[in-house]
Every structure is written in C-alpha cells, then in structure tokens.
Amino acid sequence: MQKTVKQEMTALAGDQAVAYAVKQSDVDVVAAYPITPQTIIVEKFSEYVADGEVETEFVCVESEHSAMAASIAASATGARAFTATASAGLALMHEMLFVASGCRTPVVMAVANRALSAPLNIHGDHSDSMAQRDSGWIQLYAENSQEAYDSIIQAFRIAENLDVLLPVMVGLDGFTLSHTLENVETLPEEAVKEFVGVRKFPNVLTHNGKTAPFKLDPANPMTMGPIALQNYYFEFKRQQEEGMEHAVNVIQEVNNEYAKISGRSYGNGLVEKYCLEDAEVAAICLGSTAGTMKTVVDDLRQEGIKAGLLRLRTFRPLPVEEIRSALANVKALAVMDKCMSFGGNGGPVFHEFRHLFYDAAKRPYIVNYIYGLGGRDTSPRELRSIYETLQGILQTGCVEKPIQYLGLRG
Amino acid sequence: MTTQEWKFTAKDIAEKPDLFLAGHRACAGCGPATVFRMIMKATRGPTIVTEATGCMEVVSSIYPYTSWAVPWLHTAFETSASNASGIEAALKIMKKKGRLNHEHVDVIAFAGDGGTYDIGIQALSGAVERGHDFLFVLYDNEAYMNTGIQRSGGTPHGAATTTSPAGKSIPGKLEYKKPIADIMVAHNMPYVATASPYYWKDLMTKVRKGLEVEGPAFLHVFAPCPRGWRSDPAKSMEYSKLAVESCVFPVWESVNGHCQLSIPSKLISLAPQKKRPVDEYLKGQGRFRHIFKPQNKKLLVDVQRMTDARWECLLRKCGETPKTA
Ligand SMILES: Cc1ncc(C[n+]2csc(CCOP(=O)(O)OP(=O)(O)O)c2C)c(N)n1
Ligand code: SF4
Ligand SMILES: [Mg+2]
Numbered sequence: 001m002q003k004t005v006k007q008e009m010t011a012l013a014g015d016q017a018v019a020y021a022v023k024q025s026d027v028d029v030v031a032a033y034p035i036t037p038q039t040i041i042v043e044k045f046s047e048y049v050a051d052g053e054v055e056t057e058f059v060c061v062e063s064e065h066s067a068m069a070a071s072i073a074a075s076a077t078g079a080r081a082f083t084a085t086a087s088a089g090l091a092l093m094h095e096m097l098f099v100a101s102g103c104r105t106p107v108v109m110a111v112a113n114r115a116l117s118a119p120l121n122i123h124g125d126h127s128d129s130m131a132q133r134d135s136g137w138i139q140l141y142a143e144n145s146q147e148a149y150d151s152i153i154q155a156f157r158i159a160e161n162l163d164v165l166l167p168v169m170v171g172l173d174g175f176t177l178s179h180t181l182e183n184v185e186t187l188p189e190e191a192v193k194e195f196v197g198v199r200k201f202p203n204v205l206t207h208n209g210k211t212a213p214f215k216l217d218p219a220n221p222m223t224m225g226p227i228a229l230q231n232y233y234f235e236f237k238r239q240q241e242e243g244m245e246h247a248v249n250v251i252q253e254v255n256n257e258y259a260k261i262s263g264r265s266y267g268n269g270l271v272e273k274y275c276l277e278d279a280e281v282a283a284i285c286l287g288s289t290a291g292t293m294k295t296v297v298d299d300l301r302q303e304g305i306k307a308g309l310l311r312l313r314t315f316r317p318l319p320v321e322e323i324r325s326a327l328a329n330v331k332a333l334a335v336m337d338k339c340m341s342f343g344g345n346g347g348p349v350f351h352e353f354r355h356l357f358y359d360a361a362k363r364p365y366i367v368n369y370i371y372g373l374g375g376r377d378t379s380p381r382e383l384r385s386i387y388e389t390l391q392g393i394l395q396t397g398c399v400e401k402p403i404q405y406l407g408l409r410g
Numbered sequence: 411m412t413t414q415e416w417k418f419t420a421k422d423i424a425e426k427p428d429l430f431l432a433g434h435r436a437c438a439g440c441g442p443a444t445v446f447r448m449i450m451k452a453t454r455g456p457t458i459v460t461e462a463t464g465c466m467e468v469v470s471s472i473y474p475y476t477s478w479a480v481p482w483l484h485t486a487f488e489t490s491a492s493n494a495s496g497i498e499a500a501l502k503i504m505k506k507k508g509r510l511n512h513e514h515v516d517v518i519a520f521a522g523d524g525g526t527y528d529i530g531i532q533a534l535s536g537a538v539e540r541g542h543d544f545l546f547v548l549y550d551n552e553a554y555m556n557t558g559i560q561r562s563g564g565t566p567h568g569a570a571t572t573t574s575p576a577g578k579s580i581p582g583k584l585e586y587k588k589p590i591a592d593i594m595v596a597h598n599m600p601y602v603a604t605a606s607p608y609y610w611k612d613l614m615t616k617v618r619k620g621l622e623v624e625g626p627a628f629l630h631v632f633a634p635c636p637r638g639w640r641s642d643p644a645k646s647m648e649y650s651k652l653a654v655e656s657c658v659f660p661v662w663e664s665v666n667g668h669c670q671l672s673i674p675s676k677l678i679s680l681a682p683q684k685k686r687p688v689d690e691y692l693k694g695q696g697r698f699r700h701i702f703k704p705q706n707k708k709l710l711v712d713v714q715r716m717t718d719a720r721w722e723c724l725l726r727k728c729g730e731t732p733k734t735a
C-alpha cells in the first residue's frame with residue numbers, strides 16, 4: 001500500500017465534518033437552505049465564506065426547491081455544485097431530484113436524515129431519503145462522522161465520473177451523527193484537491209454537428225433539459241440506468257483509491273461485512289446503527305453465537321451481487337428499516353432484500369425490523385433481541401412474524 | 411456594445427443573425443414566438459438562456475431539434491429564476507478561477523405568466539432579493555396556454571379560460587390581473603419595464619437596458635396568443651398596439667425606482683383623446699365575447715373602470731397629472 005498522507009485529528013460533529021470536506025473539495029457553487037439537523041453544514045460553510053477561506057459562490061436561496069434548481073443550473077454551466085438538506089427540505093426538492101439525475105448533473109448533496117411530518121419531528125430516521133429512492137440519485141449512508149467526511153470527498157469523484165455522471169446523496173443520521181462530536185481524521189487540503197481533481201466533461205454532439213464538452217457554454221451552444229417525447233424519452237432513461245450500473249464499479253474504485261491516501265476504506269465501498277464469514281444469523285442495517293450493532297455482534301461472538309452484520313453503505317445502486325455473496329451462508333437474516341412503507345408489507349430495505357434472494361440458490365429466513373422512527377433510541381439490548389429471534393427461527397424453522405417493530409410501545 | 415452604439419434600426423436587426431431559430435412548433439400568429447425572436451435579436455454578446463416550462467419551452471426544444479442558437483437550460487415550471495441564480499453564480503466563480511472562456515456572459519430567464527405570477531414568484535422574488543445579475547423576461551399571454559388555456563394570476567378580469575369559463579352564473583374570471591411589474595418595482599430592483607411587441611424598438615431597447623444594468627432586471631412583455639385568446643392569428647400585432655392605446659397594457663420603465671412612461675404611452679398621456687375605449691381592444695377576442703352580451707354590461711363597465719383607475723395610478727407614479735379627454 002502507498003504511504004498515506006499525514007492527517008490531522010479534530011473533534012467534529014457530522015455536519016461540521018461535511019462542511020469541512022466541502023471546503024476542501026474545490027466546490028464552485030453551494031446553494032442551500034437551512035433545516036434541522038442540517039443547519040450546521042450551511043452555518044459552518046457560511047463562516048468559511050465570510051472569512052474568505054473558500055473560493056465558492058454561496059447562494060443563500062429562499063427554498064430547497066430553488067437550492068436544487070440552482071445547483072442543477074450551476075452544475076450544467078460547468079461548476080462543481082453542492083447542497084445539503086433534510087426531511088421536509090428533501091421532500092420539497094422531490095421534483096428537482098429527478099431533473100438533476102435526468103440532466104446528468106453531478107450535484108453532491110448531504111442529507112442529515114430526519115423524520116417527515118406529521119407529526120412534526122426533527123430527529124433522525126430514514127423516511128426522507130428512502131422516499132427519494134427512485135429519483136435517480138446514488139445514495140450512500142455514513143456510519144460515523146469520519147465516514148461522512150470521507151464520503152463527501154468520494155462523492156464528487158463518483159458523481160463526476162464520466163461513466164456515471166449522476167448526482168450523489170450522502171446520508172448521515174440526524175443528531176446521532178450530525179450533532180455529535182467525534183474524532184475525525186482530516187486530510188490536508190492539497191491532498192483532497194488532488195483527489196477530487198478538476199471537473200471533466202464528456203464530449204457530446206451539439207445541434208450544429210460539432211462535438212463539444214457537455215455544459216452551457218456560449219462557444220458551443222447546447223440545449224439542455226429539452227422536451228423528449230415517445231420517440232426518445234425511454235432511451236434517455238435507459239442511459240441513466242447505465243450510469244447507475246457503472247456506479248457499482250466506480251464506487252469500489254474510488255473507495256480503494258481513497259484508502260491509498262487516507263488509510264480508510266468502507267468495506268468495498270458498497271457493503272461492509274462484519275463477522276460474516278461463518279455467520280449463521282445476521283442483520284443488515286444502514287448508517288449509525290451499525291456502530292452499536294457491531295458491539296452487539298462482538299458480545300454474541302464472545303458467547304459463541306455465530307452472529308454477523310452487513311452494513312449497506314450504498315443503497316443506490318443496490319449492490320445485488322455483493323449482497324448475495326456476502327450473505328451466501330447466512331441462514332436467518334434480519335433487515336433493519338428506519339423507515340415505514342405504509343401499506344407496503346414491510347420497510348423499503350426489507351423489500352429489496354427479499355426480492356434479491358428470490359432467485360438465489362439458497363434463501364435465508366428473512367425478518368423485517370422497523371425501528372428508531374422519529375429518533376426513538378434503540379438500545380444494545382433491543383438489538384441483541386433481534387439475534388435471539390433469529391436463533392429461535394433457526395430452531396423452529398418458522399418465521400412467525402415477518403414484520404416486527406422494535407422499541408415500539410404498547 | 412452599449413445601447414448607444416446599436417441603434418436598433420431595421421438594417422441592424424436584419425444583419426444580426428437569429429438566435430431563436432425558425433422551425434419551432436408555435437402556432438401561426440404566436441405573439442410569444444415573435445417576442446422571443448426580437449429579444450434574442452437584442453442581445454449584446456455571449457448569452458445563456460434558461461426557461462420555465464410552458465408553451466415556448468415546449469415548442470422550441472423538442473428533442474432532437476432545437477430553436478436555440480445559444481446555450482439553453484430548462485429544468486422545471488417554477489425554476490426559471492432559480493436556474494438563473496445558479497447559472498450566474500457559476501459564471502461568476504468560474505471567471506474568478508479562470509475557467510470561463512468569456513469576458514462576460516449575459517443570463518436571460520424566460521417564463522410565462524404562470525411561471526412568473528403564480529408558481530415561479532417565490533423563486534423570482536428570492537433571486538431578485540439576492541441581486542443576481544440577470545434579465546428576467548415575463549412573456550405574458552395571460553393564461554396557462556401549454557396545458558390548455560387555464561387562468562393565471564395574469565389573466566385579466568372578465569376573460570374566459572378553461573378554469574374560469576364564462577358560465578351562466580359566473581361570467582369568466584372575477585379577479586383582477588395581479589400588478590406583477592409593480593410588485594417587482596417594490597423589490598427596489600435596478601430595472602423594471604413593460605413592453606409590447608408592436609413597439610419593437612421600444613421592446614428591444616429595453617432588453618438591452620435590462621442586460622446592461624448590473625443586477626437583476628425584469629421585463630414584462632405583452633404577448634398575444636391567438637389560440638388561447640380565440641383571436642385572429644393575423645391580428646396579434648394589432649392587439650399589441652390596441653392594448654397600449656387603450657391603456658390596458660401601458661408601457662413604462664422604472665430605473666432605480668424612478669418611473670417613466672415610454673413613448674407610446676407618453677403620447678397618450680399627452681393627448682388623452684387618443685386613448686381608445688377598452689371595447690375596441692376586447693372585441694374580436696373570443697375570450698371576451700360574453701362581455702358584450704347585454705346581461706354582462708356591468709362587466710364591460712368594470713373593465714373600463716379598472717383600466718382607467720390603473721392608468722391614473724401609473725400617471726401619478728410617473729409624475730404626470732391625469733387629464734381627461
Ligand atoms: C410543478 C408543475 N405544475 C404544473 C405543471 C403543468 N404546466 C406545465 S406548463 C403550465 C402552464 C404554463 O403557463 P405559462 O407559464 O403561462 O406559459 P404558457 O404555456 O402560457 O406560455 C402548467 C400548468 C408543471 N409542468 N409543473
Ligand atoms: S398556444 Fe398561444 S402561446 Fe402557445 S404556441 Fe400557440 S399561440 Fe403561441
Ligand atoms: Mg401563459
């Protein structure tokens with residue numbers, strides 16, 4: 001392994017880590033609107049701007065809808081664009097998320113994951129970003145502040161990769177990560193700048209028959225965001241899916257390359273396996289829950305129970321092959337959802353896991369655990385009970401309640 | 411190039427290549443299409459255009475064709491001004507970082523009345539408050555034409571649209587046209603103007619002024635739609651003239667808050683006998699046909715009353731004393 005660069009250890013909350021990563025990534029335009037628990041990101045970034053520490057145009061827009069529109073437009077003009085939001089803000093952006101991916105603008109966005117109204121709740125769950133599952137964005141979920149920092153830097157490389165050219169959102173759990181101080185190792189600015197590089201553009205055919213970089217440039221007029229009807233729309237959408245397919249490899253490459261300078265990697269970039277080699281019972285989860293879950297697995301292992309954990313770092317594109325091979329020998333699986341899919345017979349992650357095992361050679365028993373909605377705390381004891389349930393299933397050979405609510409009163 | 415250097419003579423205009431190209435799918439006699447062509451003729455150099463969803467976006471960008479000889483971006487219906495914010499911010503920082511190949515690039519944001527008065531007003535107000543350097547053009551055909559002639563905040567009092575039909579108990583739109591240009595003046599922005607394509611030189615000069623001004627500029631352009639107005643496609647320019655002469659759509663500009671009538675309207679203020687009654691403008695437009703029925707006489711009187719009241723209010727704002735003919 002190449003020698004890693006010297007890094008600095010700083011105590012940063014997740015939001016601060018994100019703002020710091022953006023500061024270092026040579027971002028041209030930040031257009032954002034405040035919402036708890038993302039506010040620290042915009043506030044911190046505003047300080048960098050006010051102190052002249054960044055060469056970035058900060059557009060303090062009047063809504064998240066405009067934040068996303070301005071980010072798309074800046075990106076279409078050739079700038080590197082970043083925004084951040086949460087909950088209602090992400091919901092307000094909904095229309096524009098599809099435009100960002102459809103226009104192939106590699107915008108990067110941090111989402112400090114938070115519950116959706118009503119009732120109003122400012123705390124962490126995954127309802128906001130799960131509701132944007134099909135918007136054509138790559139979705140990464142960070143386990144801790146360190147990973148939030150690292151993932152933002154990586155996100156620019158993933159989004160701007162010419163075989164991908166899709167927007168990326170990085171989720172960090174509201175409050176649990178966004179507002180909690182942790183030790184974060186940060187790279188020197190030059191190392192980050194070098195890693196992200198200068199944005200590149202694919203050459204495309206313009207209406208007057210020239211090939212030119214894909215951006216709004218008076219030297220090569222290009223019509224972006226046109227109307228495409230029955231005869232072309234479908235092809236546009238299929239091409240977008242190709243970008244997603246390419247992202248499966250690109251995310252892994254970027255994860256590896258980043259490891260070379262930082263010494264840090266997150267599984268293969270798509271999934272992180274924890275004690276899975278010989279695991280019989282395993283859970284899968286996203287985000288910060290994995291931290292607690294790992295200590296639970298450690299305890300169970302001490303007791304001789306073959307427990308494991310799969311952390312899904314990349315939710316979109318769904319790394320189907322990697323998940324299947326990682327869980328090939330698991331006999332009973334608990335899928336954790338910090339989100340509800342009302343009337344949908346289980347949470348969104350559960351749906352995906354069940355579907356990807358449909359045509360697998362061996363199918364584990366699968367149970368869904370819906371937990372932590374609106375920031376409800378989940379204790380190690382509760383998490384441990386999941387594994388106990390899985391063991392019970394192995395003994396009886398029967399899944400009595402496929403959809404369970406963890407930590408729910410009454 | 412400044413306004414002074416370019417005189418906007420017929421020769422000048424003929425020599426300048428079109429940037430809004432022929433081949434778009436607008437209806438015959440489409441006022442907005444003429445307006446767009448004139449506006450693009452009046453640009454002064456490298457320009458990026460962004461546009462809201464609406465008739466003009468749809469008719470000009472049907473993939474794989476385009477009517478745009480300049481870089482052009484569409485994202486959504488309500489985002490013309492927020493797009494402009496992003497484009498302008500990107501141009502600014504790219505120039506600072508030496509990544510822009512042009513000394514300066516103008517930004518024009520187009521939107522219809524729906525994209526301006528209604529769904530786009532928040533983004534517009536925000537972009538103007540932030541002071542982005544761009545020209546916002548409202549092409550006002552007074553209804554949501556792209557989706558089939560529904561009423562907007564810009565639809566005039568009495569007009570029949572598909573969501574304000576002239577029925578047995580309600581005679582068309584009851585509400586009055588929102589004074590959008592006044593709302594923009596209230597933003598204390600450097601340049602606000604209204605224009606009508608019949609007075610093409612006035613329109614084009616205002617485009618140039620709007621581009622030259624540093625900071626946001628707002629141009630409200632009258633744009634007859636024969637399809638939606640149920641009017642003769644050959645008469646779009648005639649209605650553009652009558653609207654000004656009847657003071658239904660006076661032309662004026664506000665430079666740094668200083669409001670002034672433009673020549674076509676100034677002439678009427680000087681010679682009030684030239685002011686045409688509103689019925690001369692309304693008649694022939696199918697959307698107002700019901701107004702001329704005996705039972706709707708009050709409505710016609712009301713349209714005249716409101717037109718006069720707004721005209722007098724404008725005269726006062728422009729420091730003119732209202733005179734009666
Ligand atoms: C968010 C959203 N709501 C509704 C629509 C449907 N829609 C498209 S264009 C349009 C009306 C456009 O009216 P206007 O801005 O006046 O432009 P015109 O078509 O009259 O030129 C509407 C309602 C849309 N595209 N997006
Ligand atoms: S409907 Fe009206 S605005 Fe739309 S293209 Fe036809 S004439 Fe022009
Ligand atoms: Mg309209």
